[in-house]
Amino acid sequence: MQKLSPSFSGALRTFSFWIANGTVGMPLLKGIDYSCIFEEPSALEQAYAIFANVIEMDNEGVVCNAKHAEMRAAQFIRSYVDENYTVEPEFEGWEVALH
Template sequence: MQKLSNSFSGALRTFSFWIANGTVGLPLLEGIDYSCIFNEPSALEQAYAIFANVIEMDDQGIVCNAKYAEMRAAQFIRSYVDNSYKVEPAFEGWEVALY
């Protein structure tokens, strides 16, 4: 049975730490209080889905784009708390899919 790579586990753990301590997506979310997502489970779920859908690994399971996956999740968070923020490029269906 295949398991998640240490690289992916580390990227997910780091992303979770940054979400929890309010420092995910810097500088995009710098100074923005996004703590409301902890009161709205579907918003937090969507941020994690975007991170997981966007992240890529090579054949050895080494994460290749953790910062980009984080940034895309941060763009969602920013759009969730700031109605005037426009995500560029717009999310594609596969990025926001909930599996």
């Protein structure tokens, strides 16, 4: 049975730590209080879905784009809390899919 790679586990753990302590997506979210996503489970779910859908690994399971996946999730969070923010480029369907 296959397991998640240590590289992916580490990227997910780090992303979770940054979400929880308010430092995810710097500098995009610097000074922005996004704590409301902890009160709206579907918003937090969407941020994690974007992170998981965007992240890529090589054939050995080594994560290749953790910062990009984090930034795309941060863009969603910013758009959730700031109605004047526009995500660029717009999300594609595969990025926001809930599996």
